[in-house]
Amino acid sequence: xxxxxxxxxxxxxxxxxxxxxxxxxxxxxxxxxxxxxxxxxxxxxxxxxxxxxxxxxxxxxxxxxxxxxxxxxxxxxxxxxxxxxxxxxxxxxxxxxxxxxxxxxxxxxxxxxxxxxxxxxxxxxxxxxxxxxxxxxxxxxxxxxxxxxxxxxxxxxxxxxxxxxxxxxxxxxxxxxxxxxxxxxxxxxxxxxxxxxxxxxxxxxxxxxxxxxxxxxxxxxxxxxxxxx
Amino acid sequence: xxxxxxxxxxxxxxxxxxxxxxxxxxxxxxxxxxxxxxxxxxxxxxxxxxxxxxxxxxxxxxxxxxxxxxxxxxxxxxxxxxxxxxxxxxxxxxxxxxxxxxxxxxxxxxxxxxxxxxxxxxxxxxxxxxxxxxxxxxxxxxxxxxxxxxxxxxxxxxxxxxxxxxxxxxxxxxxxxxxxxxxxxxxxxxxxxxxxxxxxxxxxxxxxxxxxxxxxxxxxxxxxxxxxxxxxxxxxxxxxxxxxxxxx
Numbered sequence: 001x002x003x004x005x006x007x008x009x010x011x012x013x014x015x016x017x018x019x020x021x022x023x024x025x026x027x028x029x030x031x032x033x034x035x036x037x038x039x040x041x042x043x044x045x046x047x048x049x050x051x052x053x054x055x056x057x058x059x060x061x062x063x064x065x066x067x068x069x070x071x072x073x074x075x076x077x078x079x080x081x082x083x084x085x086x087x088x089x090x091x092x093x094x095x096x097x098x099x100x101x102x103x104x105x106x107x108x109x110x111x112x113x114x115x116x117x118x119x120x121x122x123x124x125x126x127x128x129x130x131x132x133x134x135x136x137x138x139x140x141x142x143x144x145x146x147x148x149x150x151x152x153x154x155x156x157x158x159x160x161x162x163x164x165x166x167x168x169x170x171x172x173x174x175x176x177x178x179x180x181x182x183x184x185x186x187x188x189x190x191x192x193x194x195x196x197x198x199x200x201x202x203x204x205x206x207x208x209x210x211x212x213x214x215x216x217x218x219x220x221x222x223x224x225x226x227x228x229x
Numbered sequence: 230x231x232x233x234x235x236x237x238x239x240x241x242x243x244x245x246x247x248x249x250x251x252x253x254x255x256x257x258x259x260x261x262x263x264x265x266x267x268x269x270x271x272x273x274x275x276x277x278x279x280x281x282x283x284x285x286x287x288x289x290x291x292x293x294x295x296x297x298x299x300x301x302x303x304x305x306x307x308x309x310x311x312x313x314x315x316x317x318x319x320x321x322x323x324x325x326x327x328x329x330x331x332x333x334x335x336x337x338x339x340x341x342x343x344x345x346x347x348x349x350x351x352x353x354x355x356x357x358x359x360x361x362x363x364x365x366x367x368x369x370x371x372x373x374x375x376x377x378x379x380x381x382x383x384x385x386x387x388x389x390x391x392x393x394x395x396x397x398x399x400x401x402x403x404x405x406x407x408x409x410x411x412x413x414x415x416x417x418x419x420x421x422x423x424x425x426x427x428x429x430x431x432x433x434x435x436x437x438x439x440x441x442x443x444x445x446x447x448x449x450x451x452x453x454x455x456x457x458x459x460x461x462x463x464x465x466x467x468x469x470x471x472x473x474x475x476x477x
Contacts (some may be wrong), residue, residue: 009255027247034243035236042235165453168383 009209011178016156022149022182026142031188033138036131037196043082047128050083051210058088058214068092082127087215088097090120095222105228113222124211128204132197139193146186153179297363300348304341311337355459379453381462387450388466398472399433406431408438414466416459418451426467438470 012023057067071089075081087139094116098109157175161167311334318326410425412420423442428435451463 007254012254031247034246035239038239038242041233042238043232046235166450228372 008181011174011181015178015181016025016153019149019153019179019182019193022145022152026146026149026182026189029138029142029145030185030192033189033193036135037192040135040200042198044128044200044207045184047207048203050085051207052083055214057084064092071178073198077182083124084211084214085195086124087117087120087211088120088218091117091215091222095226097227109226112218112220112225117219121211121215125204127219128207130199135193137192138166139197142189142193143183143186145185146189149182149186152173153182158177160223178219300341300345307337307341341442342424365383377458380458384451384454384463388448388468391445391448391469392441392470396443396470397437399437401429401431401433402437402472403431404432404472407469408435409467409469410438410442412466412468414448414451414459414463415453418448418450420445420447431472436471441470442468 012020015023052131066147068089071081071085075089076102091113095109096111097102100110154176157172157179159174280441311330315326315330318330407427407431408425408429411424413422413424415421420442423434423439426441429438451459454463
């Protein structure tokens, strides 16, 4: 009648096609979201570390010109750079260019510098936010997908129950158990995604605000310099 | 910068995690599949076993012996018949038939002898053959018995459930009371008699139990049951009632 062997694997294999599709989608979503989680973790960790290192270097009293040259050199070697140094380089480059032009109006110089830093900031913000929306959608949607699979599976097993003469628990239990695996998988995909999304969103916010703070500070330093001329 | 590296690390970690999960599901981790008996809400009705369980073993053996007995009986009957014939024809043609009868008898004896030898050989061969067959049959019988037992259990559960549903708790019911009743059933599942075997000491409780069985009237679910199983286990059903889950 009903096989005694109810390993989870055999339940998955014997599930109906739709439930299997749901499980497949959830499995893939879980795999991709884990790629995102690990990659974002590495990236955001690196961004935080990079910011701390840069701040240390910046406030160590080093000459801004030589710092700029070092950073540009390093960026050229690595083929691009991330994080706060981009903001610094964009601002400093723009500032130098504007100062070197004739009849440089201090207000215009500061305006241009600020604009360049804002652009760099928003670019960095974009970089930090990559794939967080994906995590958010996995977190919110995958329980529903799992639930859909479960509801479908239970629906079918109850329909099967209506056909048999003697309804015992054993005739519905495997079907329900099989269907519940879909919910389990949905939660399995959603929980890490929710945790990661919340944590990373907080991290991105704190990194962004520290970038902005730095940009303001840097802008005030340049302001002093341009008015000292 | 390091984005390629970080992506490849991330992909590796994710793949490892999910493959590990798959392997875990595929190989090791089975959930426990123990069956849980449903407890009736207020009362537990235990069925007392009526007869010792039949063992499946002895079924296979008696067949050759039986054949032998049949053979012997048949021979006896033949002899008797021959005797009768002889007496009938004795008056008419005694001497002429004497020889013929002797011949016939001899012939029959010879045939019977042959038949018996053949049977014996057959039985011998069968016995050797049945070394396997017997084991197989025993196994099959055991499986059947288990299947029967499972069916019987599910019916028992039904009976318990129905009795519990129909039982109304008298105010004097206390924890620890137990009444043993015997319900007599017919194959349609109808209750034809209820007797109290062991009283709980409280007549109101005894009556309530008896009433519960009478109120059920018919265990309609028993109708489709295998008649042999019914005869064996459900012709008379002994049920021990003891209130549980009472807050008294």
